[in-house]
Amino acid sequence: MSTLLEKQISVNRIVTTSIEHARAIEDPARAKIVEILYRQALSADQITSGLKKAGYKKALTTVRHHLEILKNSGLIEIVRIEEARGAIKKYYGTSTKLLDFKTPEDFDSKYSKIINNTSTKIEKILNGLTTKTNKSKGKKSKEYSQYLTIEIMNRAMTNILEKSAKK
Numbered sequence: 001m002s003t004l005l006e007k008q009i010s011v012n013r014i015v016t017t018s019i020e021h022a023r024a025i026e027d028p029a030r031a032k033i034v035e036i037l038y039r040q041a042l043s044a045d046q047i048t049s050g051l052k053k054a055g056y057k058k059a060l061t062t063v064r065h066h067l068e069i070l071k072n073s074g075l076i077e078i079v080r081i082e083e084a085r086g087a088i089k090k091y092y093g094t095s096t097k098l099l100d101f102k103t104p105e106d107f108d109s110k111y112s113k114i115i116n117n118t119s120t121k122i123e124k125i126l127n128g129l130t131t132k133t134n135k136s137k138g139k140k141s142k143e144y145s146q147y148l149t150i151e152i153m154n155r156a157m158t159n160i161l162e163k164s165a166k167k
Contacts, residue, residue, distance in 0.1 A: 016150050024073035025098070029056045030066045034075055035098050041079045041091040067092055097158065126153070 025031040029051060036042065036050045048063045058066070070076040071092070079093035104110070129152060133145040 016147065016154065018073075020073040021075060024070050024075055027066065029058055030070055031098060031100065032056060033063075033066055033070060034094055034096055035100065037076055037092055037094045038097050039093075041093040043089050043091050047092070070094075097161075129153075 025034060032051060032054050033047055036047060036054070042050065044060060044064050044067060047067070048058060048060050051058050051063065067076065071078070075096050076092050076094045078090050080091040082089045082091070126149065130145070130149050133148045133152075
């Protein structure tokens with residue numbers, strides 16, 4: 001048997017999530033709920049309306065089921081409870097921002113120069129950060145050094161993106 005094609009794959013993207021988070025957002029409607037709830041607290045009725053506007057026609061009971069899955073995974077939480085005419089109304093919110101987009105076909109060729117130049121500069125900063133996270137004491141801490149580095153970068157990047165969105 002001869003090899004007809006062989007391609008070297010280089011790692012250029014790391015996605016951090018837990019299995020629980022991945023399972024929770026594997027349904028496109030649940031991912032849309034997280035996106036809808038970012039920075040605003042909504043009730044199940046309001047979420048159902050938001051989903052409908054986004055093209056997801058879901059029954060209120062289905063939305064409540066999705067909310068329970070997202071809540072159990074830790075992606076959303078109850079942020080307010082109100083009593084209205086003897087009924088309890090829960091409002092949900094999240095601090096998780098999902099970036100959902102499709103990249104154009106010419107993305108790599110169009111942005112490769114800025115990505116390469118900027119990546120090189122950021123790598124120098126990360127080398128110092130990685131050295132610090134690798135010095136963590138205990139076996140368990142060393143297992144999480146990569147995650148710790150990514151979490152630090154994630155939070156820093158989130159702060160920058162949030163500040164630029166407010167301007």
